[in-house]
Amino acid sequence: METVKAYEVEDIPAIGFNNSLEVWKLFPASSSRSTSSSFQ
Structure with missing residues (x-):
C-alpha cells in the first residue's frame, strides 16, 4: 500500500x-480503490 501511495503522489x-x-x-480495481481512499 505504501508503494502505491508514494507512486500516486509522485505521479x-x-x-x-x-x-x-x-x-x-x-x-x-484494488489499486484504484486504495487511491480513492487516499484522496478522501
Missing part, C-alpha cells in the same frame, strides 16, 4: 491529475 505532479486518473483505470 500526479509528473503527468497531471487528468492523466493520473487514466493511469489508475489501468491499474487493478
Whole structure:
C-alpha cells in the first residue's frame, strides 16, 4: 500500500491529475480503490 501511495503522489505532479486518473483505470480495481481512499 505504501508503494502505491508514494507512486500516486509522485505521479500526479509528473503527468497531471487528468492523466493520473487514466493511469489508475489501468491499474487493478484494488489499486484504484486504495487511491480513492487516499484522496478522501
